[in-house]
Amino acid sequence: MISPLASVSPSAVLGEGVSVGNFTIIHEGVEIGAGTRIESHCVIGLPTPLAQGEPLILGAGSVIRSHSVLYAGSTIGRSFNTGHRVVIREHSRIGIQCQVGTNSELQGDLEFGDFSRTQSDVFIPKHCRIGRAVWLLPRVTLTNDPHPPSDPADLGVIVEDYAVLAAAVTALPGVRIGRCAVVGAASLVTRDVPEGRLVVGVPARDRGPASSVLMKESGRPAYPWTTHFHRGYPPELVEAWVREFGAPGGDGVEGS
Amino acid sequence: MISPLASVSPSAVLGEGVSVGNFTIIHEGVEIGAGTRIESHCVIGLPTPLAQGEPLILGAGSVIRSHSVLYAGSTIGRSFNTGHRVVIREHSRIGIQCQVGTNSELQGDLEFGDFSRTQSDVFIPKHCRIGRAVWLLPRVTLTNDPHPPSDPADLGVIVEDYAVLAAAVTALPGVRIGRCAVVGAASLVTRDVPEGRLVVGVPARDRGPASSVLMKESGRPAYPWTTHFHRGYPPELVEAWVREFGAPGGDGVEGS
Amino acid sequence: MISPLASVSPSAVLGEGVSVGNFTIIHEGVEIGAGTRIESHCVIGLPTPLAQGEPLILGAGSVIRSHSVLYAGSTIGRSFNTGHRVVIREHSRIGIQCQVGTNSELQGDLEFGDFSRTQSDVFIPKHCRIGRAVWLLPRVTLTNDPHPPSDPADLGVIVEDYAVLAAAVTALPGVRIGRCAVVGAASLVTRDVPEGRLVVGVPARDRGPASSVLMKESGRPAYPWTTHFHRGYPPELVEAWVREFGAPGGDGVEGS
Numbered sequence: 001m002i003s004p005l006a007s008v009s010p011s012a013v014l015g016e017g018v019s020v021g022n023f024t025i026i027h028e029g030v031e032i033g034a035g036t037r038i039e040s041h042c043v044i045g046l047p048t049p050l051a052q053g054e055p056l057i058l059g060a061g062s063v064i065r066s067h068s069v070l071y072a073g074s075t076i077g078r079s080f081n082t083g084h085r086v087v088i089r090e091h092s093r094i095g096i097q098c099q100v101g102t103n104s105e106l107q108g109d110l111e112f113g114d115f116s117r118t119q120s121d122v123f124i125p126k127h128c129r130i131g132r133a134v135w136l137l138p139r140v141t142l143t144n145d146p147h148p149p150s151d152p153a154d155l156g157v158i159v160e161d162y163a164v165l166a167a168a169v170t171a172l173p174g175v176r177i178g179r180c181a182v183v184g185a186a187s188l189v190t191r192d193v194p195e196g197r198l199v200v201g202v203p204a205r206d207r208g209p210a211s212s213v214l215m216k217e218s219g220r221p222a223y224p225w226t227t228h229f230h231r232g233y234p235p236e237l238v239e240a241w242v243r244e245f246g247a248p249g250g251d252g253v254e255g256s
Numbered sequence: 257m258i259s260p261l262a263s264v265s266p267s268a269v270l271g272e273g274v275s276v277g278n279f280t281i282i283h284e285g286v287e288i289g290a291g292t293r294i295e296s297h298c299v300i301g302l303p304t305p306l307a308q309g310e311p312l313i314l315g316a317g318s319v320i321r322s323h324s325v326l327y328a329g330s331t332i333g334r335s336f337n338t339g340h341r342v343v344i345r346e347h348s349r350i351g352i353q354c355q356v357g358t359n360s361e362l363q364g365d366l367e368f369g370d371f372s373r374t375q376s377d378v379f380i381p382k383h384c385r386i387g388r389a390v391w392l393l394p395r396v397t398l399t400n401d402p403h404p405p406s407d408p409a410d411l412g413v414i415v416e417d418y419a420v421l422a423a424a425v426t427a428l429p430g431v432r433i434g435r436c437a438v439v440g441a442a443s444l445v446t447r448d449v450p451e452g453r454l455v456v457g458v459p460a461r462d463r464g465p466a467s468s469v470l471m472k473e474s475g476r477p478a479y480p481w482t483t484h485f486h487r488g489y490p491p492e493l494v495e496a497w498v499r500e501f502g503a504p505g506g507d508g509v510e511g512s
Numbered sequence: 513m514i515s516p517l518a519s520v521s522p523s524a525v526l527g528e529g530v531s532v533g534n535f536t537i538i539h540e541g542v543e544i545g546a547g548t549r550i551e552s553h554c555v556i557g558l559p560t561p562l563a564q565g566e567p568l569i570l571g572a573g574s575v576i577r578s579h580s581v582l583y584a585g586s587t588i589g590r591s592f593n594t595g596h597r598v599v600i601r602e603h604s605r606i607g608i609q610c611q612v613g614t615n616s617e618l619q620g621d622l623e624f625g626d627f628s629r630t631q632s633d634v635f636i637p638k639h640c641r642i643g644r645a646v647w648l649l650p651r652v653t654l655t656n657d658p659h660p661p662s663d664p665a666d667l668g669v670i671v672e673d674y675a676v677l678a679a680a681v682t683a684l685p686g687v688r689i690g691r692c693a694v695v696g697a698a699s700l701v702t703r704d705v706p707e708g709r710l711v712v713g714v715p716a717r718d719r720g721p722a723s724s725v726l727m728k729e730s731g732r733p734a735y736p737w738t739t740h741f742h743r744g745y746p747p748e749l750v751e752a753w754v755r756e757f758g759a760p761g762g763d764g765v766e767g768s
Contacts, residue, residue, distance in 0.1 A: 358617055442714060
């Protein structure tokens, strides 16, 4: 259902069952997949010179919550899910089944892999590369400028598959956070973090394998989280995780 | 005055003198007390499955500033005051005369006691419990997940009555910050803070009684703050504070 | 072009070529210079008692991005540029060619000098003074309250000309960050920073002259940044910088 109080360009291509809330603007050329819900007060497909005439392509089955702004020139896979007031700028390449939390900003010219999620207030500047099934907890700040102001500021942070950055982490320009690594809350990452390690502190120091963190109830390793946390992920992905990382054994709903 | 440019459900119950700004949406079943002012571009009473059919109940004499989103299923006491772009999700139980600052988010399933205030950019996830007359300064981040991602993430932070968390504080899941305690700016709270103590640092360490912090001008103890800061609090509450904490003796307007 | 879906007060004074987006509100008495573009969902010139009847004056050639809120009683120079969802409160005195990034808030009663820029998520409370050509990177938090809550909280941070605060820096009330000084990412500034020094850490410690930071590619000093970063600045300003700080010698586009 398209609200009569929305402003929808006649050249926008809306799939079957797309809904658009009150006071939302859909710009020209936008392509929105079937069943996607755009809430109120959004700006979808904002055209800019940087978008170079490319449209916004937004996958089917997505939910864009109120007051969000998605620029032209980005491609977002199906089942995308945002909080309120998200900003996603030009040339963001976002995979399938991703989530971006309330107040988070993706500044464009970046990659955000399948199944990755941010919670609220996450800041990702240009030239960052986020792998698959990465978790960025609230108030994570990534950077890209080794001696600000630089021109260009293009030394983005790389976060590899399954890594977790806890709340209020800051990562310096150009660091690479390895696959299945975990960064503790409020840490400052100043150097590369090897695969599967836990780092904590300001600056962040190695505290051993991430698997040394144990879950409170079960006493089993909390990482890699893929052995016990499956909420919202497709069954075939979970099966692949079981094959790769081992059988479920957590203290969560699915893992008990 | 209800703006003709607002979208107000006929089933919303608006008390006498309620005003609703341009481009604001009031959803079905919302109950708003007399004299409350809702500014422009807000979404009030957003229904979701998690709200389980419960309405939003918003007390009299409140001010909701522009671009805020209040979900269905929460109960908010009288004289509530928000900044711009606040988000309050389902099953938030908010007392009387509270304030939530610009860009702050209360993620629901939480308690926020009478007279408590956040300033801007404060993040409070589910299952936190904020006592009475608590102060959360700008950019405070509370957490609830001991080894993210967990399901459920339900180990919220507890902040007891009259405690103060200064700017940019992060508190780890499950910590309890005691009554009248003070946490210094940019600290990381990793363990419980006893009543009336001052903690500072990353991780936060005990620095003595909070009363050892002296006010610049008067040289008297700055904590508990209830002895000298009374702005916006009702006289009967201030009288109770005088009985409990001692007579005013500050360097503020009221304390001189 | 004024959108027919905007709400524009007849007493607002709009210069030639001003454009106003959908669902934006322009309040009474606002003065907007020629060629300024106001995007959608904004609130411009919000009147409040604190504004004491003074209008908002917004300079020519500015761009105000969507969902921003600019209060009455502030004066903003020409060529002002905001991200989305900026809040600028009463009695902010903002110079020419300034930039305030997405989600940033200037709480009023403050000065923000010519050519200064914030990136996203920057918080500046009342009584701060930002000099000329200052850079505040994402998630910088300034403060003004030495023992919160105070009344008044008026011990703002002073940031002098050409200083740079990197991402996620917090500065305590009343500190003065000197001309051409640099504060490293995620630092907590607890005392004054002398001119031209680099400080890093929690709390921030002196690490030598800012000129000891070298650019990766050229090996030349990264600070003062005015010797090599000129993007978006007017030629006459750059010429003055060359006279004062020396000839260009960077690894940027302009400096090679």
